[in-house]
Amino acid sequence: xxxxxxxxxxxxxxxxxxxxxxxxxxxxxxxxxxxxxxxxxxxxxxxxxxxxxxxxxxxxxxxxxxxxxxxxxxxxxxxxxxxxxxxxxxxxxxxxxxxxxxxxxxxxxxxxxxxxxxxx
Numbered sequence: 445x446x447x448x449x450x451x452x453x454x455x456x457x458x459x460x461x462x463x464x465x466x467x468x469x470x471x472x473x474x475x476x477x478x479x480x481x482x483x484x485x486x487x488x489x490x491x492x493x494x495x496x497x498x499x500x501x502x503x504x505x506x507x508x509x510x511x512x513x514x515x516x517x518x519x520x521x522x523x524x525x526x527x528x529x530x531x532x533x534x535x536x537x538x539x540x541x542x543x544x545x546x547x548x549x550x551x552x553x554x555x556x557x558x559x560x561x562x563x564x
Contacts, residue, residue: 450499506520
């Protein structure tokens with residue numbers, strides 16, 4: 445099995461339960477690891493999972509606002525598996541870089557590890 449990593453992707457999005465989050469938005473950091481099964485020797489892009497397409501899918505899903513980050517994480521994972529049935533597992537971490545918490549330093553976020561049945 446192989447892993448493809450997309451680390452520390454930064455997106456601006458309008459996710460959250462507070463009204464100001466849906467108006468002003470927030471910056472988020474997203475890291476994703478995709479575990480996939482190769483069916484043979486990898487000699488071309490067709491033999492692997494295209495990380496450019498993974499990034500596009502993550503970006504597309506990210507720009508559809510949701511209230512809860514767990515929902516966003518699930519949607520990204522499921523869409524990545526739908527894109528390529530060889531994906532066995534997706535690990536994702538989403539951090540909200542400026543959470544609406546008074547006098548707070550650091551980040552808050554969610555992480556998810558989701559396994560799938562491989563479809564060749």
